[in-house]
Amino acid sequence: MADSTPPPSLAIADVHVSYGAFHALRGIDLAVARGEFVALLGPSGCGKTSLLRTIAGFVQPDRGAVMLNGRDVAGLPPRRRNIGIVFQSYALFPHMSVLDNVLFGLECRKVAKAEAAARAERALGLTGLSHLADRRPRQLSGGQQQRVALARAIVIEPDLLLLDEPLGALDKQLRVQMQTELKSLQRRLGVTAVFVTHDQEEAMSMADRIVVMRDGAIAQLDTPEALFAAPNTAWVCEFIGAGNLLRGPLASEGGLRRLALPPGSDIAVPANDDADATVLQVPFDKLRPRVAGPGEGLEVTGRRFLGATVELQLASEFGTIRAHLPPAEAHGFPFGGRAHVSASPDHCRLLPDR
């Protein structure tokens, strides 16, 4: 058995959870490999928090199995699962110092004093909190509290680290900084982590794989790159902001299906056998606008400066087409001006309208 692959850190099979009549999780299957960082991404009410709480053991599933390192943890309370959790509100013990907060999990495990002190010191060092060990949580800033919560969760050397919207309460700049720190810490410790977020940018920037959830089910499970490049439905594309979705009549034409745009504009997609796939997806940065004469092409109805790029909003009869282009190229398209727009069929895809 020495050469058999180790079981995944976390394996979930056909998990169903309901609260009264509300079906919060409808058959979730998920395997997370050792050391992997997985994001549960979805709008509020999609079941991502229920899934996290089920993994943690706060919620017992109606059906299905949760396995940690190959061990079925059905019926086990959270305290027997050896899972470190970073709560959205941090949930630091307000009556204890930072150090005592970090020591709490070791105290529960009856770790010898000297060893506990050494481990706590290491965890505080890793999170850059050594100088704050004697403070009370309320004397700390939001970012520092977040780090304490992290130190408290990792000091127990958990088999799995769960993070519930861990950065939601921080301001934008700090959030980006903490994303980087969190990711590098997770790498360094090699701890398997699952984190919940509704922020697709956060999920993209941190996760190895993203579980996009919708209505209690997994809509798509992929790496950030694959998800962005190939969302499997119009809904996923829309949710993660992976490009324009154009719903319009498509004319078949020699292996291509072409959108009925005014002359001069051309968006087509390779034909597809899937009868369900009716929505044309084209990434924002794959559209090439050209200046059109008065009364020709599409009207520029909006411009948005995004920093590295400028977004042009073009009114078509299939909805607003958004094109991202370098600021220098965007000069030729003033608000109210006219533009032709085209894209290579290689960059367009057909998605089912669900």
Add this chain to the structure above:
Amino acid sequence: MSTRHRRAELLIYLAPVTIFYIGFLILPYLMVLRLSLFRFSSMRLYVPEFTLANYAAVITDPFYLGLMARTVGLGLIVTLVSLLLGYPLALKIARAGPAMKSALIAITLSPLLINLVVRTYAWLVLLGDTGVVNTWLRGLGLIGAPLPLGGNLFSVVIGLVHICLPLMALSLIGVLERIDNALIDAADSLGASRGRILWRVILPLSLPGIGAGSLLTFSFAISAFVTPALLGGNRVSTIATLIYEKFTFSANWPVGATLVVVLLVINTAVVVLHGRLFKEG
């Protein structure tokens, strides 16, 4: 708004209650204080001659010292029993659903809805030698002679706990409700057993409620008059019952007034102590 304007407004708001307290609390207390400094006279109740003899007597006489100790002891027993009964109750109520919570709070508060004297007599009926409890127990053949349930410390403690428990429970519920559930989840996830969660998280965080409830209960218990007077059956005397006795049967108003001041000092000391212990709120 100018500072002067704001001060004037404050005065208008606070004037009625200030006048009320000066007229009906501060002035009577000053009169009692004055009376406690007069000399006792068996012929004329008191002689308006300044003396500290009443205080000297109360502070040195073993009878009064014993009385004070017993009163404080009664207060401590009632506080402890109320806390031990009230804490689990408050814990359950604080964690109950909204409908269950309303029902349980209504039941907890129900003793306060019954008139004090009626309630006290009801306990007499229940606990006396020929009371309901003893009659039933004898009827069932469980006991031969009646148990000493009434007219002693036991019945006084029961009567006082009955009134104090709602005060204690309400103080505790308020604090326990505000403990974030996430803290309990966090402790659970870190490996804490239920006992450890209670001891290391819930209990320390509910200390302000324990303090406030104990303060209310203790002050109420050591100042109570009707309950010890009626349920104590002349065998339980407290500072309050002795004050009554001094102002009526023995007609020693200066010593009675001195005991009033002593009770006030004890209560003030407890409030100050509470303030010191729970400075952080």
